[in-house]
Amino acid sequence: MLMVTGKTELERILTWKVNNRGRITKEVEKLIDEGELPIIQKFWKAGQEKKLATEIVRKCCPKVGDEQFRDMRDVLRRSLSQIRGYRELCDRTEKMRKEKYDCKNENHEKRLLKLWELLMPKEDLKARMTDQWQKIGFQAIKFTSLMSGHDPATDFRGMGILSLEQLIFLAQYDVAHAQSILSLSNHPLYGFPMAVTGINLTALVRRLLQCNALKMHFYNTTFGTPTIDNFHHVFCQVFKLFCAFWTRRKPELIYFNNIKDDFEDQLMVHLNSEEANLDKLDVGSFA
Structure with missing residues (x-):
């Protein structure tokens, strides 16, 4: 034409x-x-x-x-x-x-323990099944009363290994922000379970990817093929933005889902623009 x-x-x-x-x-x-x-x-x-x-x-x-x-x-x-x-x-x-988390898979178990080591370098796990997992935000449900502790693997249902790898990426390559998020998660008034929140945000960024809402961000920020590390970086950025949004609301945990939905709505406004770039986004621009 x-x-x-x-x-x-x-x-x-x-x-x-x-x-x-x-x-x-x-x-x-x-x-x-x-x-x-x-x-x-x-x-x-x-x-x-x-x-x-x-x-x-x-x-x-x-x-x-x-x-x-x-x-x-x-x-x-x-x-x-x-x-x-x-x-x-x-x-x-x-x-x-x-790929579902499998407690019998040696690599899965090593990756889970790696997450603990990255987030809690000064504290050793007393056992694989332990209440200590709650310190980094796992709900860690007991399957039976015979178990001596809690198993964080149950929290990965739905997002599988993807959510574990994203939490590890955050803890390993964005150390300062990971520790800041962990500190906020333990706030006496505004705290939230870090790992479970991360799994929820994995579900969010995965949904954004699949519905093509992340296209403009990747097209604006990558010089070639978007990689899995680029996607993990999006997770890190979204987690940081969510924490800032959460803190502004000064919420109670019972309102978590409502606030997450509001956050997603505001995020979509930015992602739908031709200037979409999560690296430059600040929640101060949210309505």
């Missing part, structure tokens, strides 16, 4: 001078969904983006010069990597979510 300017729609999109690069990827994705880029299939594999971008720009924009051709190809290549990466990230997170 030729525009009034003499440019094709693809050329117009790929030569936009915008601060939020996610707008370009969003429009490229729209062209793909509408079948406006006949060379490209709905799905393609990693490593094919440069070849695809070269063929598409050459076919759809045959009159551009060599320098502009290279610039447009590189922009399109980036967009294609982001689009494919988002789809693959959705698949990977679902696979992790569906």
Whole structure:
């Protein structure tokens, strides 16, 4: 399609001078969904983006010069990597979510103990089944009265290994904020169970990912394929934002679900904007 300017729609999109690069990827994705880029299939594999971008720009924009051709190809290549990466990230997170915590799985047990070591480096666990897990916010329900302690593994139901890995990522790579969240969780008035809250927020960010609400954030902030670490980073940012939102409300724990729902509504307003970037978001901008 030729525009009034003499440019094709693809050329117009790929030569936009915008601060939020996610707008370009969003429009490229729209062209793909509408079948406006006949060379490209709905799905393609990693490593094919440069070849695809070269063929598409050459076919759809045959009159551009060599320098502009290279610039447009590189922009399109980036967009294609982001689009494919988002789809693959959705698949990977679902696979992790569906992997249930198994107490007989040695790796699962090691990862759970790793979480304790990261959050409570100065306190050793007395046993695998112990009330100590409640200190980092597990509900840790007893299955039977014969158990000598509580098992935190029961809290992972629904979010599986995904939620455990996100809590570990927070505790390992965002140490200061993890300890700040743990401290807030033990506040005598405004405290909340940290681990269980984290599992709830894993459910939130997973839902945002699956309904494509995180697309603009990833398209604006990643230079190529969004990775699982990028997704874990989103979890960390959302947890920090939730804590700030929670503190502003000065709530009682019985209102947790209502406040979480309000938080999600405010978060969606930001994520739906073309400027979506969770790294720059402050709850002070929330209504």
